[in-house]
Amino acid sequence: MNYEQELLKRLIEKYEKSKAFLTGVFTQRVALTVSKEVWIQRQMENPEEKRLFFAVLEELKGQGLIDYSWVKFEKYNLIDKIWLIPREESIQACYRRLGSAPAKEKADSLRGLIQKYRAPLNPQAPLYGFLADCEADLLKKQQIRTFFTDDMSFNEDLLRCLVFMEQNQGEQQERLMSSALYGDSKYFEHRIKPKALSVLRALKKRDLTGGDGERMPADDALLLEKGIVRWPEILEFTGRLAVKMGAGEMDAPVIDYSNQIYGAYINAETVKHTASVAADGIRRVIFIENKANYVWYVSQGPARDELVVFHGGFYSPIKGRWFRLVYDACRRQPHTVQFFHWGDIDAGGFRIFCRLKEQIVPELMPYRMDLDTLRQYRKQAMAITSETYLKTLEKMEQDPEYAVFHAVIGMMRKERIRLEQEQMILGIETRG
Secondary structure (H helix, E strand, O other), X not given: OOHHHHHHHHHHHHHHOOHHHHHOOXXXXXXXXXXXXXXXXXXXXXXXXXXXXXXXXXXXXXXXXXXXXXXXXOXXXXXXXXXXXXXXXXXXXXXXXXXXXXXXXXXXXXXXXXXXXXXXXXXXXXXXXXXXXXXXHHHHHOOOOOOOOOOHHHHHHHHHHHHHHHHOOOOEEHHHHHHHHHOOOOHHHHHHXXXXXXXXXXXXXXXXXXXXXXXXXXXXHHHHHOOEEOOOOEEEXXXXXEEEEOOOOOOOOEEEOOOOOOOEEEEHHHHHOEEXXXXXXXXXXXXXXXXXXXXXXXXXXXXXXXXXXXXXXXXXXXXXXXXXXXXXXXXXXXXXXXXXXXXXXXXXXXXXXXXXXXXXXXXXXXXXXXXXXXXXXHHHOXXXXXXXXXXXXXXXXXXXXXXXXXXXXXXXXXXXXXXXXHHHHHHXXXXX
């Protein structure tokens, strides 16, 4: 065993967790208690290893890096404590012996990288705020603790990927993105993906309470929201739509979906090349968040002037483009078209509704997400047990953005309940 490296590594780790690391003032020793260091105790059972260990201690002491003490009445036999010499030059010498840059230097290097990649981002972008917080944390703690590593090359690769995903407005397959960013189709999957997902989870967590019903989306869903997919996304709808391909060509093909009354599908590549959508005769559009509810609703036979669109939660950039094409087609109708969204009666469902309304469909209205619906399906409702979740609802009830839900939120808080879409289907089928 390399006693010098192991000792200095553990002592520096303790130093970086101490107040002295931040203040430069040593109010107490940064020390190891040998009796608590199992790795040392095991080696001391061998006389030759014990002799070698003592020799390393004496050498490091002679170089002014550490000092140590003996157990009382056990001089030259049992070591009690080993500590760093509390001087800046000694600490720096320890880093050099370890072949490692000081933690503060690494933190400063990472801050510089983050500033570089944060600069082109929109200040309103979630990633911009997240990276700003990381910078502040690095400045305060003077070391790298979460999300990033000591490897600046890796950190730059991660930042390049995060910025790409933040700015991405289309659909990118994982391996094609990896090839474009790194010249290696598998580099993202093998190296960057776990860390990228940890950042995406942190970003999403800012919007979630972590309480009842506020589940973290699966990894694939987090990436999909940024337009990153393994294979092209499939979008589902049912209604009288016709899709014109190409960009202005007179003979561009038109795909008519109006006869697919049991559900139609369009893939992301088709959406990319869609010039326009026609929605002749459509008077009502309903976006449905949950797949089971979408399937059930279509099975009931929507009206001929109705368009049903599977929403699927927080939509991807390509699905957002599809929703805009559909919305624009309906807005071109000579008559008024109503737009509805059906989602869970919970914090997540309210957020999903408001995102669609704010970004694409200003006229959007909730469907079966009101006070009367919650009363009607009271027996199917689920209990809210999280106080944090209730505080989130309280904030929503005071927020004008969620005004359309204030009445139902009041009942949710009072009775501590929420309602998932699927429960409504069960309630309908139970009543026959």
